[in-house]
Amino acid sequence: MASAAPLDDAVVRRIARLARIRLGDEEVSRLRGELGAILGWIEQLNEVDVSGVDPLASVGQATLAMRADVVTDGDQTEAVLANAPARAGTFYTVPKVVE
Amino acid sequence: MSYIIEGATGPWELVIGLEVHAQIISRAKLFSGASAEYGAPPNSQVSFVDAGFPGMLPVINAECVAQAVRTGLGLNAQINLVSRFDRKNYFYADLPQGYQISQFAHPIVGKGEIEILLESGETRQIGVTRLHLEQDAGKSLHDQDPALSFIDLNRAGVALMEIVSEPDMRTPEEAGAYLRKLRTIMRYLGTCDGNMEEGSMRADVNVSVRKADEEFRTRCEIKNVNSVRFVMQAIEAEARRQVAVWESGEAVQQETRLYDPARSETRSMRSKEDAHDYRYFPDPDLLPLVIEQAWVDGLASGLPELPDAKKARFMSRYGLPAYDAGVLIMEQATADFYEVLAEGRDGKIAANWMLGDFFAGLNRLGRGIGDSPVSAAALGGLLDLLADATINGRIAKDVLEAMMETGEPAAAIVESRGLRQVTDTGAIDAAVEKVLAANPDKLAEYKSGKQKLFGFFVGQVMKAMAGKGNPALVNDALKRRL
Amino acid sequence: MTDTLDFTIAGARNALRAKTISARELTEAHLAAIEALEPSLNAFITVTPETALAAADAADGALARGEGGPLAGIPLAIKDLFCTNGIRTTAGSRILEPFVPPYESTVTRQLLRDGAVFLGKANLDEFAMGSSTTTSAFGPTINPWQRQGSNTQLVPGGSSGGSAAAVASGMALGSTGTDTGGSIRQPASFCGIVGMKPTYGRCSRFGVVAFASSLDQPGPFARTVEDAAILLGSMAGHDPRDSTSMDWPVPDYAAACRRGVKGLRIGVPREYHADGMPAEIERLWQQGLDWLRDAGAEIVDVSLPHTKYGLATYYIVAPAECSSNLARYDGVRFGLRVPAQDLTDLYEETRAAGFGAEVRRRILIGTYVLSAGYYDAYYLKAQKVRALILKDFTDVFGQVDALLTPTAPSAAFGVGENMDDPVKMYLNDVFTVPASIAGVPGISVPAGLDGDGLPLGLQVIGKHFDEETVFAVGQALESAAGFSAKPQIRVGSLR
């Protein structure tokens, strides 16, 4: 595995940023230890010879069933917005995004 | 075909690739039963699947798959009987699930190609790398409130085809021709309406520059350009910027840029500069998409005649030059109009009239073939009057103008305005005598050898006959008399 | 009262049809039990007495007209991972605390169609991530069982610990759970009841809050194998709204329980003899094999060589999928929002405040193993090992009809134990995870008590879509074991 390099704080911060989870400094160092231990334990998969093995994404034994092109859903603006923590009229709202 | 930017350090060549997002024509969305129709009130065409609610799962729309296959067939591309959906993970306000379902590793359509027609009359083959299915995101409105962006998810989940070209284009014209041709093919197929203003077709443009015979240099991607003209302008502006960067001794940075048509320049999109790591992986909510060759064959047999085939047929059946045929097939409606017009008539004359005075007339009126005041049958009526020598070509132009203005048939205009061609030789001879008598000096010059004045006399005779003289007979009469 | 709460589902059905009890009486008794026991057990996040009584009355009406469905008037607890129309659904998370779904999951819709009465939403590990039901934002659920001579609070297992504790303590006749790596079977074992994880694709995942989509599978808890079979009969079936749900006919599972095991070949996977497993679990396992042999089955030693890599594979695949599945909890369309000036702050603050420590940990692991440069080494590798694990099962099921193993490497442990080290906690699932990875069905049946008087389960694993054999073997074990011990914390105990 390519992971032999131990996790450092910068990596923990980078993945937390990718996952959009704010971490305090203490948490970063605690997670560095915990995640490092989990990833270290996972390294046991190095022992397995997987040459020639096709990756398995799902155990579903069929292929994708398709539905007909018929409008069966929508037209429920209030239900879609009912749980919104913030809205304006029939829009969801978020803090202004600057492009 | 060469389009070169002359820099201080010598000539630079452009390398252009296009990624086109084409909205599939379908009733419902790619993975939900909500309507895909354009222009509905905000958040009225949203299923809980589209809004990424807990526990909601995607189910694929068969028609969207069929449309992708049809488009692939129209691009002479390889259809992959097994494809797969991946998740492209990133956070954005109008991306409800936090990922886009797309086909990253295994697209439904592989390599194909598009023949483009240039103004020089040359054609070129542009490679298509792939076509894949994916969902559209919602829409963020940034101008409704000083502090907030508004989110409308009507578009979220609408089916898109992303069509990626090879970096085969070398000029803005080629990029424009590629987009138009791609649009033509999809419109023929009925798979995408190609409406760039409504955003149902969007182009991301990859541009780099290089010296002759070099490997590719760093490219920049100009996102979401929304007209063919702007694509061509954006390429020019971006290429010039890159030449300037290289020649200043700096290096072009790979980045995403936006085109600002008002200033004719591209600028960096800072919001996209955040290091991206999309963490693609197979969507575990969807099984592999497996289609049967027989199904593909069925779709293939149901395809309409495609632009290239129509062009070849127009050339062989109507004797048209490649360029004229190429222009006539650009829009299905134009091609259909032409076929009605050319039926039982001289195909070349029909094409000349359509591409010349008829289109010019439509342009003047600001109309298209769809709302033309003159139908193909009516235009044919005009050509018939010309063919049976009821009117001459000069008068025909005036009649067409009148038809465009009034919508009346050619014959009625010719009759009511008395525009029939004069073939009575007596009347022609009389006009000739009158003109010669009125221009003794010119006649003397002609007799002393100034042969070029023959044209002057023809013009004067026609003028005297209010344009209605039969040109051949007028010529004969003058030759005899002079 | 105790009698009422001791009903099996099959027995209650008969009593309801014979009118010796009404659905309202049955429901009221269970609501009373909940009121009495909830302060000690915390098995529910939300109790819904009004809707329960209304459903009971409707069932009484239907029964009076001779129209009641197969579950008419049967009071159930629903894991709070199933979306229930108009009833708050939290997934045990702060981030969904205010969420009221405007739709019903397919599994619960089918249970309602058959007349079931929902008592409320059962507690769980947050987003089903855990083996102890201690990671819930709504506090831990306590196991109704206690060690002899001790009142140390024990965990009910997890993640469906609330569902298991409710059934074990008599607060519900049955319940729904979901199993991603053992989340039905392990709590069933810890709580001394039956828990069934069907084949992946047997029950619809539509409307079930997703943890790891390629592994998640709904299933039932009950106090007998036959009851679990009855519940699965209602829960199972093809759903066009779940593309991974398979279009296989739903057989009569209850009838399958009565098939017996005569002539069946039962495999004993040698790799399940784990290091450091308590001798009494080894002994119970051997006992189970003897019972099956006595009932006419043939016992065969088999090998599932990649068993030991199951957990590591699982702890790549499940976090990877969860990191993506949980991206939708962003404070924009539903759930918790921590207000902020800027969208990125809003996301980061909302998700930091809304997710608990274990969920954050798994999202970060999953983000890491999918990220550029690590995908091949972790995620792709895990998918390949997953293929090998599936092949182990396919090969073995060429030789045998079912497998028998212990359900978990230990009995219930104390609240707060195993919390210091995530890896140690993950080891709880060592026997249940391989079947999840392969997508095959498994059941846990209570088979005996350990030296402290805590229940221990045995696991039967079957072929894809062969739940019938699993039920038949489970029933044989149940009959032979004659497990009749009762947890310390139940309604009778409080009198």
Ligand SMILES: [Mg+2]
């Ligand atoms: Mg792109």
Ligand SMILES: [Zn+2]
């Ligand atoms: Zn795209």
